[in-house]
Amino acid sequence: MSKPLILVTNDDGITAPGIRNLVEFMNEIGEVIVVAPNSPQSGKGHAITINQTLTFEEIKLDGPQKDYSLSGTPVDCVKFALDKILPRRPDLVVSGINHGANSSINVIYSGTMSAAVEAGVEGLQAIGFSLLDFSWDADFLQAKEYIQNIVRKVLLNPLPPGMVLNVNIPKLLKEEIKGVKVCKQAHAKWEENFDERINPHGKKYYWLTGYFNNMDKSEDADETALSDGYISVVPVKFDLTAYEYIPKLEQILEI
Secondary structure (H helix, E strand, O other): OOOOEEEEEOOOOOOOHHHHHHHHHHHOOOEEEEEEEOOOOOOOOOOOOOOOOOOEEEEOOOOOOEEEEEOOOHHHHHHHHHHHHOOOOOOEEEEEEEEOOOOHHHHHOOHHHHHHHHHHHOOOOEEEEEEOOOOOOOOHHHHHHHHHHHHHHHHHOOOOOOEEEEEEEOOOOHHHOOEEEEOEOOOEEEEEEEEEEEOOOOOEEEEEEEEEEEOOOOOOEHHHHHHOOEEEEEEEEOOOOOHHHHHHHHHHOOO
16 A cells, blocks of 8 residues: 655744654655745744745755745645645645644644644644644654554544644653543633833833633643643634524524
C-alpha cells in the first residue's frame, strides 16, 4: 500500500522547532509535504490574506519531505496547499507542534488550530498539536510516541466530516505523562488589560497583558486533564450554532 499523504503546517513559522519535530515524526508514517508561514503567525486565529498578494518558495531543509514557505497565515497555508501545491487531497492535515497551550478558550485565537479547522471545513482529517512549553528549545521528543499513535489511529479510524482534534500535551517527561484523555473544552477566559507606557517621544503605547482564569474544575475538562498530567484530546467542530437555543429563540421572535 502507498503511504498516506500528510500536509504539515503551523503558526510559529516553518523553521520553528515544533514543526520541524512534527515533520520528523510524520516522515515515519507517510509522505510529507510542508506548507507553513515564512514568519511567526501566533494568535492569527482564522485570519486570511485578502488585501495583499501572497508569495511562496520551496526551501531545502533536513528530511525527505518537500518544504514550502508562504507569506501568509496558517489558514492561507492550508488553502494554498490544496489549490497550488499538493498533488492530490491529503489523507491527513497536522498542525503544530505549537509552542504553548491551545487548550480551552485559546482554541479560537490559535493559528495552529485554525489551520486544522480549515482542513475540516474542506472535509479533510485534521489534528492540531500543542505543547505546554513556550520555550524555543522545548523537548518535543517526550511526546513523540503519543503523537504518532494518535495520528495512526485517526488514519485508521476517520473522524466524522467537519470534526478535527485539538491535542494538548503537558510539559512532562515521557515517563511522567499519565496517558491520554478525551475531554471537553474547559470554561475559561483571559482577564486582560492594556499596560500603558510612554515612548521616548512622549507618545503613549500599549502592551496587552493579563492572566488566564480557569473557571472550570470539572473532571472532563481539558485544563483538568493537563494539570493532572494527561494529554488532552478535544473533538472540535467549526459549526458554532447554539442548537439548544433555537426553539427558545423562535418563541422570542414569534416565528
